Amino acid sequence: MANSPSGDSMAERIVRVISAFDSENPSMPVATLARRAGLPLSTAHRLAAELASLKVLQKSGTGELRLGMRLWELASRSSSALDLRQVAMPFMEDIQAVIRQHTQLSVLQDDEVLFIERLSSRGSVANFARVAGRLPLHISSSGMVMMAHAPRHVQEEFLARHRDDPAPFPAADELRRQWAGIRREGCATLPGVVDPETTGIAVPIFGPQGPAVAALGVVVPRGSENTSATVPALMTAARGISRGLGTHSAEAGPRHGSGAAAGD
Amino acid sequence: MANSPSGDSMAERIVRVISAFDSENPSMPVATLARRAGLPLSTAHRLAAELASLKVLQKSGTGELRLGMRLWELASRSSSALDLRQVAMPFMEDIQAVIRQHTQLSVLQDDEVLFIERLSSRGSVANFARVAGRLPLHISSSGMVMMAHAPRHVQEEFLARHRDDPAPFPAADELRRQWAGIRREGCATLPGVVDPETTGIAVPIFGPQGPAVAALGVVVPRGSENTSATVPALMTAARGISRGLGTHSAEAGPRHGSGAAAGD
Numbered sequence: 001m002a003n004s005p006s007g008d009s010m011a012e013r014i015v016r017v018i019s020a021f022d023s024e025n026p027s028m029p030v031a032t033l034a035r036r037a038g039l040p041l042s043t044a045h046r047l048a049a050e051l052a053s054l055k056v057l058q059k060s061g062t063g064e065l066r067l068g069m070r071l072w073e074l075a076s077r078s079s080s081a082l083d084l085r086q087v088a089m090p091f092m093e094d095i096q097a098v099i100r101q102h103t104q105l106s107v108l109q110d111d112e113v114l115f116i117e118r119l120s121s122r123g124s125v126a127n128f129a130r131v132a133g134r135l136p137l138h139i140s141s142s143g144m145v146m147m148a149h150a151p152r153h154v155q156e157e158f159l160a161r162h163r164d165d166p167a168p169f170p171a172a173d174e175l176r177r178q179w180a181g182i183r184r185e186g187c188a189t190l191p192g193v194v195d196p197e198t199t200g201i202a203v204p205i206f207g208p209q210g211p212a213v214a215a216l217g218v219v220v221p222r223g224s225e226n227t228s229a230t231v232p233a234l235m236t237a238a239r240g241i242s243r244g245l246g247t248h249s250a251e252a253g254p255r256h257g258s259g260a261a262a263g264d
Numbered sequence: 265m266a267n268s269p270s271g272d273s274m275a276e277r278i279v280r281v282i283s284a285f286d287s288e289n290p291s292m293p294v295a296t297l298a299r300r301a302g303l304p305l306s307t308a309h310r311l312a313a314e315l316a317s318l319k320v321l322q323k324s325g326t327g328e329l330r331l332g333m334r335l336w337e338l339a340s341r342s343s344s345a346l347d348l349r350q351v352a353m354p355f356m357e358d359i360q361a362v363i364r365q366h367t368q369l370s371v372l373q374d375d376e377v378l379f380i381e382r383l384s385s386r387g388s389v390a391n392f393a394r395v396a397g398r399l400p401l402h403i404s405s406s407g408m409v410m411m412a413h414a415p416r417h418v419q420e421e422f423l424a425r426h427r428d429d430p431a432p433f434p435a436a437d438e439l440r441r442q443w444a445g446i447r448r449e450g451c452a453t454l455p456g457v458v459d460p461e462t463t464g465i466a467v468p469i470f471g472p473q474g475p476a477v478a479a480l481g482v483v484v485p486r487g488s489e490n491t492s493a494t495v496p497a498l499m500t501a502a503r504g505i506s507r508g509l510g511t512h513s514a515e516a517g518p519r520h521g522s523g524a525a526a527g528d
Contacts, residue, residue: 075339
């Protein structure tokens with residue numbers, strides 16, 4: 001429907017225009033937008049004007065375009081990201097009050113970790129994750145803990161999709177071994193993978209249907225992880241979030257050090 | 265471009281589809297979507313399928329449609345709402361730690377208050393605002409404090425647009441009087457307007473161009489407002505946020521009790 005000569009639909013072109021903006025490129029002139037969205041300049045001009053009239057885009061004083069506040073509002077007011085966040089937020093604040101480092105909430109999306117929320121203290125260590133930012137699954141404690149607690153067929157499909165990924169992507173057997181260890185522990189601890197100075201620690205959040213639907217994690221200075229204190233606090237908060245999502249508490253996840261996780 | 269027989273463009277129809285979802289209606293069957301978006305059922309079917317293939321919509325197990333996580337991600341990763349939020353968040357956490365009640369950040373949008381962020385403590389009083397939710401400007405302390413610190417012509421344009429609003433919308437002279445008082449105080453205190461049990465207290469956040477670009481507020485139990493403690497804390501945090509936005513500190517707003525605000 002409403003296809004252009006090149007065969008892409010209007011809906012597809014609109015999504016390409018919106019996708020042209022990201023955290024590194026929050027605003028741009030229309031020529032840059034045309035190039036990044038892969039559209040002829042005249043098409044980009046017309047589409048940008050129409051999207052600006054609908055408040056999906058807004059024009060700055062200098063004539064640059066950026067995403068409009070209206071798009072954020074429409075996308076946010078009924079999003080499942082905000083539902084999850086709303087349930088998780090008081091528990092995240094508890095964790096941040098106790099651990100005093102970055103506390104983050106994430107989901108799996110397209111084989112990557114998508115960060116839904118992040119609380120930072122001034123003075124906490126650096127953290128490369130940002131809200132609505134992504135990290136590759138295998139370098140993030142949050143990603144690894146979610147995949148470790150996914151059904152076996154989901155894990156195998158992930159491995160099949162990445163069979164030909166070049167190093168440093170880990171071998172399938174290495175990942176299977178790591179996931180088994182994470183299931184035994186009930187948490188993922190990845191020291192210095194994203195940043196040599198920090199360690200990510202994450203636990204799964206289980207949904208009413210069983211598998212992990214999200215991860216709760218902290219980023220702490222490497223060498224002072226104190227996992228014996230951090231992990232029980234994270235697990236306690238994750239169980240509270242699971243309960244808030246409607247998950248029966250007996251299924252809300254492993255107990256610390258119990259080795260009672262599914263699998264193996 | 266790509267207009268339907270009824271004259272609305274494809275972009276407009278897509279925005280109508282997205283706008284059909286809100287916090288009260290986060291998911292719905294396609295027939296409801298068609299009705300809420302004002303589209304023929306067959307058009308809604310085709311458009312929903314196309315938007316689902318682009319991950320703008322997603323289908324639940326029961327076949328209901330809702331907004332996709334992908335739309336939230338695209339809208340969030342370069343939004344000015346998240347930029348403001350990122351600067352404000354550490355200061356909001358400070359306020360919440362000190363005041364221990366709902367702390368919220370908002371902007372003006374279409375003569376209403378749009379809430380960008382909200383931190384709640386368990387045990388804090390009820391609050392009708394939610395993230396990406398709106399309230400009418402004149403019943404919200406955040407809305408009143410932003411409009412009180414807007415340029416005079418912006419205030420008069422607002423009053424002209426609402427000249428014929430029926431009661432309980434206040435008379436123009438009453439609003440002008442309240443704005444003058446708010447400018448003198450440097451904060452807006454609205455006891456029991458949204459909810460008879462609570463009081464909203466808000467201060468302006470000034471942007472680099474001068475006018476208030478946002479408001480920082482708290483919602484506290486009515487009768488225990490303790491404004492002499494709350495307002496200086498809010499003003500201190502608001503100046504920190506203004507500075508983070510690139511506003512020179514001499515212009516970052518009135519001092520508590522100084523009567524040094526612009527106007528009057």
